Amino acid sequence: MVMTFTFLDDVALADMAFDAAGDTPVELFRAATEALIESLADPSTVAQACYETVALQDDDLSALLFDWLGHLVYLKDARGMVFHHVTLALDRSSAYGIWHLRAEVVGAPVDQSTQDLRSDVKGVTKHLYALRQEGDRWKARVVLDV
Numbered sequence: 001m002v003m004t005f006t007f008l009d010d011v012a013l014a015d016m017a018f019d020a021a022g023d024t025p026v027e028l029f030r031a032a033t034e035a036l037i038e039s040l041a042d043p044s045t046v047a048q049a050c051y052e053t054v055a056l057q058d059d060d061l062s063a064l065l066f067d068w069l070g071h072l073v074y075l076k077d078a079r080g081m082v083f084h085h086v087t088l089a090l091d092r093s094s095a096y097g098i099w100h101l102r103a104e105v106v107g108a109p110v111d112q113s114t115q116d117l118r119s120d121v122k123g124v125t126k127h128l129y130a131l132r133q134e135g136d137r138w139k140a141r142v143v144l145d146v
Contacts, residue, residue, distance in 0.1 A: 002022070002023055002027070003020075003021065003022040003023070003027040003028065003030050003031035003034075004020070004021050004022070004031055005018050005019065005020040005021070005031045005032065005034055005035035005038075006018060006019050007035070007039075008141075015125065015127070015143050015144055015145055015146055016039055016119055016121070016143070016144045016146050017128065017141065017142065017143045017144070018032075018035040018039070018141075018142055018144075019139065019140070019141050019142075020032035020034075020035055020139070020140045020142065021137050021138065021139045021140075022137070022138050023136060023137060023138070024138065025061060025090055025099075025138050026088065026089070026090040027138070028065070028131070028138035028139070028140055029065060029068065029088055029090055029101070030086075030088055032065060032069060032140055032142060033068070033069070033072070033086050033088060033103075035142070036069055036072055036073075036121070036142075036144070037072075037082075037083045037085070037086065038118070039118055039119050039121055039144060039146075040076060040082050040083065040117070040118055040119065040120075040121060041082040041083070041110075041115050041116060041117045041118055042115070042116035042118070043083060043084050043085060045114065045115045045116040046082050046083060046084040046107050046108050046115055047084065047107075047108040047114075048084045048085075048106050048107070048108070049107070049108040049109070050079065050081055050106070050107050050108055050109065051104060051105070051106055052075055052079070052081075052104070052105040053102075053103070053104055053105075054068075054071060054101070054102070054103045054104075054105060055100070055101065055102050055103075056068055056071065056100075056101045057098050057099060057100045057101065058098070058099055059096070059097055059098050059099065060099075061099050061131060062129075062130075062131040064099050064101060065131055065140060066124060066126075066129065068101055068103075069124045069142065070123065070124045072086075072105070073121055073122070073123055073124060075105060076121065079109070080109050080110050081105075081107045081108065081109060081110070082107050082108065082110055082115060082117070083105060083106065083107035084106045084107050084108065085106050086103050086104070086105050086106070087103060087104045087106075088101065088102070088103040089101070089102045089103070090102075119144070119146045120146060121144045121145065121146055122144075122145040122146060123144070123145045124142060124143075124144060124145075125143045125144065125145050127143045128141055128143050129141065129142060129143065
């Protein structure tokens with residue numbers, strides 16, 4: 001299992017950008033999730049105090065990743081939560097071609113005194129957004145509005 005993400009300093013000057021990659025779609029989703037989590041706070045400084053279960057689906061994998069990352073930003077804003085880790089599963093219904101994402105999000109309310117907070121991400125943008133398969137690798141480019 002090889003998944004990666006790289007923050008891109010020279011792609012979006014007023015925002016934050018990253019490339020994520022994995023050998024499978026689920027690894028790509030995990031890498032992109034980790035990049036978003038790391039952009040908000042150092043996960044090692046976040047307690048495991050809150051749990052949220054998320055289920056999303058879409059027939060378009062690119063749209064599902066966009067919605068998933070946007071949902072994490074929503075949880076950050078609506079629950080005042082940053083994240084320790086996410087357990088994520090992704091599969092595709094063979095009958096209808098629908099992608100199903102199920103995740104458990106673990107984190108804690110924002111606490112400046114105990115957490116190493118980083119960026120206040122406001123949203124995921126469509127600017128330069130892309131998800132593609134290149135050979136055996138799945139890749140995505142994501143720009144975050146901060």
